[in-house]
Amino acid sequence: MSPAPQESLEIELKFDVEAGLPAPDLTDLVPDGVVGKPTTYLLEATYYDTADTALAANRITLRRRTGGTDGGWHLKRPSTVESARRELAIGFDDAPEDDGLPSYLRDQVVAVARHGELNPVATITTDRTVTAIFDADGHEVAVFCEDLVSAESLLPGGGVNRWAEWEFELVEGTMDLLKRAKAYLRAAGAQTASSTSKLARAIGSQPLETDVRVLPKKATALDLVRYELALHRKALLTYDPLAREDAPDAVHQMRVAARKVRSILTSYPEVLDRAAAQPVSDELRELGEVLGEARDIEVQLETNELLLSRENAPEDLVTALIDAERVRHRRALKSVRYALSTTRYLTLLDDLDSLIESPQPGIDADRPARDVAAEAVGASYKRLTAAQRKLRKHDSWSPEWVEQLHTIRKRAKAARYTAESAAPLRRASFDNAGRVAKKIQTHLGTFQDTAVNREHLAEVAGRVPLTGAAMFTLGRIDAREETRGRKAVKAYRRL
Incomplete structure (x- = not known):
């Protein structure tokens, strides 16, 4: 039972x-x-x-x-x-x-x-x-x-x-x-x-002494990195059991936690020894991909359920867009549960613990946290603005232009995470950079969701034999997704 x-x-x-x-x-x-x-x-x-x-x-x-x-x-x-x-x-x-x-x-x-x-x-x-x-x-x-x-x-x-x-x-x-x-x-x-x-x-057990809870007043870069790693390790462990049972938003939040840990390792590459940090970063990328597959299908399902709720959708279209995707979602969740049960995953957690509790310092470890954070935030923001300038070289809505929008979105996400990692230092410039990057990520993230969904709709139209009524409804849904995507891009360009 x-x-x-x-x-x-x-x-x-x-x-x-x-x-x-x-x-x-x-x-x-x-x-x-x-x-x-x-x-x-x-x-x-x-x-x-x-x-x-x-x-x-x-x-x-x-x-x-x-x-x-x-x-x-x-x-x-x-x-x-x-x-x-x-x-x-x-x-x-x-x-x-x-x-x-x-x-x-x-x-x-x-x-x-x-x-x-x-x-x-x-x-x-x-x-x-x-x-x-x-x-x-x-x-x-x-x-x-x-x-x-x-x-x-x-x-x-x-x-x-x-x-x-x-x-x-x-x-x-x-x-x-x-x-x-x-x-x-x-x-x-x-x-x-x-x-x-x-x-x-x-x-006589007490909470872990190595759980970094307070950042020193004159924090070093190593203090900041350990503090942030411990914060997101806690989120990773909190959402682990919830993701296994597909609790609402749990897979998404676990994926975010894994991405933020990896972002800290890549944003501050000289604070920890590279040889110790790189394997953890690589494993986190693999974990993020497993979680990402389940999350992406989840987003697509939610979107299509909402779109179809506004239509008098034929049963064959509902089967193609909802029922079949639910089967894919269950398979993706099974992959998540398997990944979280492997020795490889537990070793990743052990290695992450070691980075926090017994760190091997890099050349920036003892530098003031504010100086190293300013450099990291500045570098990530510079990469973002460079990607935005490159967008001007392409004709609007050309394949190259659309691909560059995706690059900008990824750079904005990286800039946002880097700025948020410096939030404990209470610098207004860091907060402002994070807010701007978040707006860019949000608008272009919406566009990316519509682009991925439209590709899926086209794939379904070419693969699944649908009735005329279903094809007509599919066309209406595609048009609405195109409009939603263009509105998101327009909102981004206003920034």
Whole structure:
């Protein structure tokens, strides 16, 4: 049976308390609210991680838990929302276990675990008392948990630890309620939690120290490159599991992350040792091509679905433009999943980690970041303007002219990414260059999409036997795409 995962956003507060501290009366937290009768559960969980606790170091927890109302497998990951984590839950009936761990969950964390085996690293037993809080209309807005925790680390040298904590989790409540609860519970004697999760407290794991989060005030070029590489590595790892399951926009965002990492390596060629950086850049290009095929078909499908929705399209045209493309899209996604499951991909991630955590400096590494960034942004913008000047040598709408537009688009994208990589330095000139390049990329990107789609429409017309009505509709769609493309070029030329 295939897994039936349910992902939600877990928004909660966690506090350390003295064992036996009485819980406060929570009725006043919600005007005219009602507090339910406390219910006690015994929760028994086994947590899985690699020997070097790679998941915990990246604020990820994977557990198998029994007891309570949500027994099953739970995968928790960071979220961009304050006080929140993304939680993926799979019931036991929906998750066939492969050697003790569902293969679906292995795929979700493989980009972080890499070559490491996922084995039990801790067992945690929680004596939990849950109190539900309802608003005046009877809606459950939050739950308050009083936990007595006993945790045993299964890692070498690990031991047993016991503590008490409180958790306050939103159900249908607002962030204002969370804010009130924070002050209310602290006034009752609660203290800020010493660890981000029960597992972190059990095994003593902390977030990766090598995850560059703050750029030094007087940053060197190497500081800037490491900072930017770490930023986009995080995006790459975040979208990896989402791309595997074809979540909305995930393939696109993963492709963007891969391109931005590669852009940093090519924009600052003397900051890192070329011999170490070039293989990573080459592998990122290959990854981008695999992701790009799926993304390009996705864009084409979305465009044609929109175009056909405005027509009374014959069934044979729908089959040719939509059904057949969906088959191609599924094949492309299969290629993405295969690529992300290979040793080659995991080695790429390892090598990227090495560039960030143990960089081999190039000749520009110790130079001021602002100086090196100014040179990089200037060089990329110079290449863009040179390509624009070359456009004047060709007759408008000639094949050479159109091809040069594609070159300008690619140069604009490179200039944009280079300027955005320098954004942490807070230079207005960098920001302005990035904004202009983005506008050029956007307009010419639209033109490129229409050009590719029109080629596909022509290919379908020549390959697939269509009815007269279908050919007529195909002609109308092609004309609309031509108009959209010309408008995009006109908008670019106005710049």
